[in-house]
Amino acid sequence: MAPGPSPPPAQPPPQLDDAEVQRAVDQLDGVVRAAMKRTGTPGVAVAVVHNGKVVHLKGYGVRKAGEKAAVDADTVFQLASLSKPIASTVAAGAVGVEGWSEPVAPNVPDFRLKDPWVTSHVTVADLFSHRSGLPDHAGDLLEDLGYDRAYILSHLRYEPLTPFRAGYAYTNFGLTAAAQAVADEKGVTWEKLAADTLYKPAGMDSTSSRFEDYAKAADRAWGHVKTDDGTWKAEFVRDPDAQSPAGGVSSSARDMATWLRLQLADGKLDGKQIIDADALERTHWPEAVASPPRAPAGRTGFYGLGWNVSYDDEGRLRLSHTGAFALGAHTNVTMLPGEQLGIVVLTNTSPVGVADAVALDFFDIAQKGEVSRDWIPLVDAVYQQQEDAGRSETDYAHPPSDAAPAKAADSYTGTYDSDYYGRARVVADDNGVLTLRLGPEPQSYRLTHYDGDTFSFETAGENAVGRTGVSFAPNGKSFTVEYLDNEGLGTFTRRGQGPGA
Numbered sequence: 001m002a003p004g005p006s007p008p009p010a011q012p013p014p015q016l017d018d019a020e021v022q023r024a025v026d027q028l029d030g031v032v033r034a035a036m037k038r039t040g041t042p043g044v045a046v047a048v049v050h051n052g053k054v055v056h057l058k059g060y061g062v063r064k065a066g067e068k069a070a071v072d073a074d075t076v077f078q079l080a081s082l083s084k085p086i087a088s089t090v091a092a093g094a095v096g097v098e099g100w101s102e103p104v105a106p107n108v109p110d111f112r113l114k115d116p117w118v119t120s121h122v123t124v125a126d127l128f129s130h131r132s133g134l135p136d137h138a139g140d141l142l143e144d145l146g147y148d149r150a151y152i153l154s155h156l157r158y159e160p161l162t163p164f165r166a167g168y169a170y171t172n173f174g175l176t177a178a179a180q181a182v183a184d185e186k187g188v189t190w191e192k193l194a195a196d197t198l199y200k201p202a203g204m205d206s207t208s209s210r211f212e213d214y215a216k217a218a219d220r221a222w223g224h225v226k227t228d229d230g231t232w233k234a235e236f237v238r239d240p241d242a243q244s245p246a247g248g249v250s251s252s253a254r255d256m257a258t259w260l261r262l263q264l265a266d267g268k269l270d271g272k273q274i275i276d277a278d279a280l281e282r283t284h285w286p287e288a289v290a291s292p293p294r295a296p297a298g299r300t301g302f303y304g305l306g307w308n309v310s311y312d313d314e315g316r317l318r319l320s321h322t323g324a325f326a327l328g329a330h331t332n333v334t335m336l337p338g339e340q341l342g343i344v345v346l347t348n349t350s351p352v353g354v355a356d357a358v359a360l361d362f363f364d365i366a367q368k369g370e371v372s373r374d375w376i377p378l379v380d381a382v383y384q385q386q387e388d389a390g391r392s393e394t395d396y397a398h399p400p401s402d403a404a405p406a407k408a409a410d411s412y413t414g415t416y417d418s419d420y421y422g423r424a425r426v427v428a429d430d431n432g433v434l435t436l437r438l439g440p441e442p443q444s445y446r447l448t449h450y451d452g453d454t455f456s457f458e459t460a461g462e463n464a465v466g467r468t469g470v471s472f473a474p475n476g477k478s479f480t481v482e483y484l485d486n487e488g489l490g491t492f493t494r495r496g497q498g499p500g501a
């Protein structure tokens with residue numbers, strides 16, 4: 001006889017009572033203000049949801065350093081990669097359960113990966129869970145150079161692939177390709193799909209997937225970077241439209257509290273089913289091993305569909321995601337669905353640990369009655385390690401004492417091409433000083449001589465890594481940019497014949 005249907009697994013009762021949650025809420029002001037004082041962070045906004053209710057919603061500090069306008073519950077922040085679980089919410093509402101397994105290629109013009117078989121089989125779920133085989137952060141450097149979404153998605157085919165579905169590598173533009181496929185299948189832009197599927201039905205009126213809406217918001221937080229003297233300065237404005245599904249959402253603490261309520265209520269909001277419950281639950285399942293255990297007693301970290309998926313000491317499902325722009329944003333969302341408890345923390349600086357540490361402190365206090373460790377330096381060290389990983393091992397600021405001279409400037413000047421990065425030009429001024437021009441609306445980088453045919457320049461943008469090398473071939477037919485060459489794609493070949501062409 002065929003076995004009967006298995007009974008649904010028993011749901012363990014919540015282990016946090018109202019008093020324990022309230023204890024953490026009562027200490028939030030102190031936690032946030034202490035973190036701001038310690039790091040100098042100008043502005044923070046926090047929302048907490050418990051059992052379907054918003055139990056904390058507050059802004060702290062100022063929107064822009066040196067000005068008086070205060071952060072409040074409606075101040076709009078850039079969310080950076082916290083956009084990913086929002087994108088998966090939109091995709092769940094648009095495609096339902098079955099749509100996650102749909103292939104991406106038929107719906108996105110010019111989308112191809114290096115392996116034709118992978119191109120034809122990679123699904124929305126594969127790309128939302130970062131298991132397509134694309135290398136880590138594939139496409140991000142193209143965005144830094146000013147290329148748009150269509151160009152970047154059409155050039156992912158040049159990226160080398162690791163075995164399909166065999167590993168995890170975090171890719172903004174892989175996820176963006178999947179979101180674009182969902183939107184293209186519906187015949188609308190991603191930005192409109194997000195608004196029509198989630199933002200408007202949920203009443204998230206301050207939320208948008210378009211940079212233009214953030215830029216013109218009257219009540220918005222400015223992104224800040226730390227200066228050499230340790231102060232915060234609103235120096236850059238990051239336009240993430242190219243990767244909008246992966247990093248381009250802007251929102252307020254009030255709207256994020258609404259989204260948290262929807263997440264914790266299986267897609268329902270005030271009695272209305274906004275997102276299909278089964279499709280939304282699918283986003284919470286582990287799909288890929290994101291961080292294998294590094295010790296016998298270590299814990300495995302997973303990635304779902306736009307979510308970091310883990311399990312705490314009591315075996316409870318814990319969903320989270322951090323967002324970070326080096327040019328001035330740091331955000332965090334963390335939820336314990338079984339406890340019907342979630343927190344979102346928005347800050348207006350490049351990452352120094354505050355957003356993650358506030359969330360970790362909050363859950364420590366709720367679960368243990370006190371903060372278990374000093375989280376800010378631990379989290380900040382992770383970000384610093386990530387930032388340092390891309391820096392060159394060569395100290396280009398200090399050429400060797402026996403450096404060989406460069407050739408005449410016209411040995412290097414000319415137009416060069418890369419299948420991946422497009423056209424580049426090397427030009428010289430009247431004094432023979434070389435400038436490298438990269439990108440569709442060329443960005444100019446002054447080249448400083450280092451040794452022989454090797455020069456350097458200071459990188460810029462979201463993925464800047466300090467000084468990087470530019471090495472010209474002795475025959476003058478090509479050059480390679482060090483920080484663009486992690487995947488072997490950073491060589492530009494001279495157009496035409498001979499130096500100066």
